[in-house]
Amino acid sequence: MFKDYIEKANFEDTGFSYTLSLISGKYKMVILYCLMEFKVVRYNELKRYIKSISHKTLSSSLKELERDKLIVRKEYPQIPPKVEYSLSEKGQSLMEILDQLCVWGENHRECAE
Numbered sequence: 001m002f003k004d005y006i007e008k009a010n011f012e013d014t015g016f017s018y019t020l021s022l023i024s025g026k027y028k029m030v031i032l033y034c035l036m037e038f039k040v041v042r043y044n045e046l047k048r049y050i051k052s053i054s055h056k057t058l059s060s061s062l063k064e065l066e067r068d069k070l071i072v073r074k075e076y077p078q079i080p081p082k083v084e085y086s087l088s089e090k091g092q093s094l095m096e097i098l099d100q101l102c103v104w105g106e107n108h109r110e111c112a113e
Contacts, residue, residue, distance in 0.1 A: 022068050022094075027053050027061050029098065032087070035071060036095045040086045070094065 011017050023029050027050060034049050035041055041049075047058055062085060065071040070091035076082040087095070 019094075019097075022070060025061060025064075027057060028065060029101075031058075031061055031065060031085075032070065032091060032094065032098060033102070035085060035087045035091070036098065040084050042082070042084055046085070065091075 023032070030050055031046060034046060038045075043058070043062075046062075047053065047055070050058065053061075062071065062073070066073050069088055072086050072088045074084045074086070076084075
């Protein structure tokens with residue numbers, strides 16, 4: 001009976017799969033964490049915070065997070081251009097889960113060393 005259930009189940013139809021699709025990638029969760037901590041952040045500040053990220057990867061990650069409505073991009077009409085990123089309401093709703101990942105990591109970090 002259980003075998004029939006798992007054979008008919010489809011991982012891609014789960015909420016877990018949807019959530020992973022939004023935050024998958026090496027840097028998306030780091031970007032979200034940065035925005036959670038610092039509220040409003042400019043592109044170069046994100047680049048300095050995530051030292052190892054390339055401009056291309058940061059740019060594409062930000063575009064994907066904005067497309068998925070997890071962050072808000074605010075552009076100011078000035079020279080030089082000024083762009084700020086912040087969490088959207090949908091992104092803020094994900095922060096409780098991200099915060100729990102941080103707590104878990106802090107509680108178990110000693111075990112890995």
